[in-house]
Amino acid sequence: MSDTRLAFPDLKHLVDKLHFNPEEGKIWLAEQRTVLMGLGALSSFRKEIITTLGMERGKGFFMRLGYYSGMRDAELAKKLNPHATPDEAFLTGPQLHCLRGMVKVVPLVLEYDPKKKHFYAEFEWIDSFEVEICRMSLGQLNEPACWMLLGYACAYSSHFTGLDIQFREVECRGQGDQHCYIVGKVATEWPDHEEFSHFFREAPLIDELYELQSRIADLEQSLGFPEDLPKAIGEAPPFTSALEMIDRGANAEVTMLLIGETGTGKEVLARRVHSMSTRKEGPFVAINCAAIPPELIESELFGVEKGAFTGATQSRKGRFERANGGTIFLDEVVELSPRAQAALLRVIQEGELERVGDDQTRKVDVRIVAATNEDLAEAVKAGRFRADLFYRINAYMVVIPPLRERQNDIALLAEHFRKRYEKLYRKATLGFTDRALAALHEHDWPGNIRELENTIERGIILTDEQGFINEQSLFNTRWKQEKPESAQVRKINTRSGQLENRSVESLVLDSLSEQVLSQEISIEAVEKALIDKAMQKSDGNISAAARLLGLTRAALAYRLKRSEEP
Incomplete structure (x- = not known):
């Protein structure tokens, strides 16, 4: 053409x-x-x-x-x-x-x-x-x-x-x-x-700057600076303060307690403690105490002797013995059974344990990093957690902030996960649209970093090669960020060139009515389309559909009956 x-x-x-x-x-x-x-x-x-x-x-x-x-x-x-x-x-x-x-x-x-x-x-x-x-x-x-x-x-x-x-x-x-x-x-x-x-x-x-950076990294390595630390990404003050506490306590032998909501990255930080400590050449063993049935948690942590119970066909080391000389990470420590709490207290105080079904005492040398998303002091008051064990593991406590208190870090973490999943799925995108980044910042993130990671992975999967990651690909169609009723969006009046004050609802209705009129669609057809869509979204439930349309059930039933008449 x-x-x-x-x-x-x-x-x-x-x-x-x-x-x-x-x-x-x-x-x-x-x-x-x-x-x-x-x-x-x-x-x-x-x-x-x-x-x-x-x-x-x-x-x-x-x-x-x-x-x-x-x-x-x-x-x-x-x-x-x-x-x-x-x-x-x-x-x-x-x-x-x-x-x-x-x-x-x-x-x-x-x-x-x-x-x-x-x-x-x-x-x-x-x-x-x-x-x-x-x-x-x-x-x-x-x-x-x-x-x-x-x-x-x-x-x-x-x-x-x-x-x-x-x-x-x-x-x-x-x-x-x-x-x-x-x-x-x-x-x-x-x-x-x-x-x-x-x-x-x-x-x-x-390229010259990268070359200089590479030389500096080689020099730091030759001077013995730590390398390959688990990535702790973030610049928000609440997070950097917590990270400083972790780094300061890493070389001490004190038991460390990490307090934070689910998905805040406690295991990553526990691995960082291990990597920065004198035990970094030893094993790092992680266990989620909430994921093990109460009747099996003792044998899982402290080992079991053959014949101790039905199914124990051979002797087996527990997690503490496997972590000997290194670090053990006990996530959701509040979920330990009373017997397991007593055994853990003995390990902390005496450095020794007994396998289930055995009376032989075994020495272990293990650094303990515990974590929980609950207030352990409240658990003590409620009788769910031993007070003496609480005082032992609470010697060095670090509070990990939730993602909603780390607004400045959301874009950094999103970019980190984007690169990770682009490599995993062998896909190259053009990054996030501005709307997508805004949506990431507006979300509350109850699942914290783990939820953010899953969201970015979904976005990568749903985005075309060499395409931009938009809001729709990140959040499924049922998710919608709540907007204040008074929110105002201003757009340009194409005739006057001036900004207009319009509510979001007003803008939607304005656009919809313009399309309806330009296509010469009748008001009866519009009403029928709205009713059909409401019934479809409500799986045929008239009461639910009426609520969507702002009608009473009787009013909607009347309209449905009228539409069926020849």
Whole structure:
């Protein structure tokens, strides 16, 4: 398909995706969180980057910045225009440039044939923001100045078409020309395509920094610094304080008690204690006391002699003997039976134990790290836990904060798990959408880090190769974050250009009514569709469906009967 002076599709469908929420300090363009920033700040930033890195590295930096934005917008364009023709859908990218206030784009030529893998395009840029900031900080250049816009055009076109597309700015007002004019085609059709592509690779400076980092790591290893510690990811003050306590107590022989909710990473931290202690060459043995039936917990912990009970056909070491010379981690220690608590107290006090069904005393040398998600002091008061054992294991207590108190760490942990499961499933994604990250921060995480890990794994599984992980892939369709009834979202009135104060419910109804009217759907058809959907979601239960619709059961029953009449 080919045309000159192509016309853009109506911009309204994009403007409708732009929402302002000043009460929360957020602006959304579909799933992308965006910001408004003055050109003066960008001009100063551009000048500093060029001064620090030099012209070529600075150019590559800004082209890659535009490239990352173009990748995300290509994904957005496909979702916003699933039924549009290829050229109409493609033109969403230039329209997004206009909507963001970066440049006015005039499409001149667009030849795009997916079947023949052919692409050729020409665009004119009017009032490029990069020309303006270039003139502010650097004056007129001897080369084209629209680096971010060019990187965006290359990435958007490549990811939208699935072809390797490169654009060149053949004229630029930043170098004294009358217009900014770009031409794009399949990369191999440019004689310098290999040289040009280096702008989209990491700068050599990064490689140099990595090389220095590697040398420092080798030096630390030669000096005997600890390595291969279990990863404790986090920068939130409550977590770093707990981590400092753990690291300080790791080399002591004192029994350590970790207090934290389920899924907060207590076993990872227990392994860290072991790895940093003088016992790191010894075994690390972990056991969840709640997972072992009460009648078997003693034999599991302290061993059993042959014939001690039915089924004990041979003598067997318990976990404490297997951990001799190392560390044992007792998770959910509050679940130990009274007899097991007494035996554990003996191990702590005397360093000795007896196997079930045996009267021979055996010495063990074990560091104990215990953990629980309950208040042990309350368990003592309730008679569920021995007071003398509590005082023994409570000698060095560390409280592990829940994930909801570590908001700054959610993105770090999400990225860590993303990389882990991308490697496991041999899949490369483009990371999280801004909406997805916002949803991760808004969730309460009752299951803490374990729940977050499972959520990210699900997101990786449901995301296409080279796709963005969105909110829907992370949280199943039944999960919905509660929003305050008074929450206000502001969008632009396309006629006045002003922000409107609208509730979320109002926006949904406005969009729905517009679609209904544009398709000339009758009100009777709308009512029937709502009733059918409510009955479907309620598995045919009229009372439940009535609650969904805000009706009484009698009112819904009447409507159902009326709809069945000929």
